[in-house]
Amino acid sequence: MILTFDNLVTPDEVRVLKTLIARAEFVDGRETAGAQLSQVKQNTQIPLDHPVMPEIMRLVMNALRRSQVFMDATHPRALAAMLVSRYQPGMQYGLHVDTPLMGDPTLIRSDLSFTLFLSEPDRYEGGELAFDTGSNEAIYKLSVGSLICYPTGQLHRVRPLQSGERVAVVGWFQSLIRDPGVRELLHDISRARSLVHAAEGNSRAFELLNKSFANLVRRYAET
Structure with a gap:
């Protein structure tokens, strides 16, 4: 990417x-x-x-x-x-x-x-x-x-x-994310999260995207 x-x-x-x-x-x-x-x-x-x-x-x-x-x-x-x-x-x-x-x-x-x-x-x-x-x-x-x-x-x-x-x-x-495929997935989720927040604010859809983003980072991050 x-x-x-x-x-x-x-x-x-x-x-x-x-x-x-x-x-x-x-x-x-x-x-x-x-x-x-x-x-x-x-x-x-x-x-x-x-x-x-x-x-x-x-x-x-x-x-x-x-x-x-x-x-x-x-x-x-x-x-x-x-x-x-x-x-x-x-x-x-x-x-x-x-x-x-x-x-x-x-x-x-x-x-x-x-x-x-x-x-x-x-x-x-x-x-x-x-x-x-x-x-x-x-x-x-x-x-x-x-x-x-x-x-x-x-x-x-x-x-x-x-x-x-x-x-x-x-x-x-x-x-922190070694796998380039996972980095691209996180980037896509981050962009979608921003678009949803701009349209809906702190809606349930935004919070679910936020949860998915955070948990993927938690799963794949190498600290």
Whole structure:
């Protein structure tokens, strides 16, 4: 299940993130896939130990926690890693799945990945996030402050950047709900619950959906 969240980060938060990023030096990107996939230069990244990274991570995590829709769809348990990547003309990241275990010194299973877009889509050409669906590619290029979340085991790539600059915050986390099928079921119930509540308030139908949602989380959550 691939989910998009428009304007998850506010314009003020985007300005702060861009200010922090402007203060940092970028270095050659580290691998997030299991193996080297291409001799083409992939991207540059802010070093994880750079002084701006804790504030960037705090701002992004606060935005994620603030979105109840995001929380109900993903059930985050622990952040595995987060980085800031920059693509410039000629850079790309070949088809891959991300590393299943991340974190230092404690390893964390990476269930879900996200990309928070920080460059306006009309300011760069190429650089789309593309997912292999089996018969074709699903292509995404979101507006500034918008986020896409997808299973970490999904084959994906960043298409070659033709011009401009593409900057994004990328992260991985472990979900309380390991099974992606159960996460999708919970997401559907959560959406139905919201629709029923908007139409009927705290009706019996809403309470039954609320009960089903809570008991499925209770059954499948790994704490």
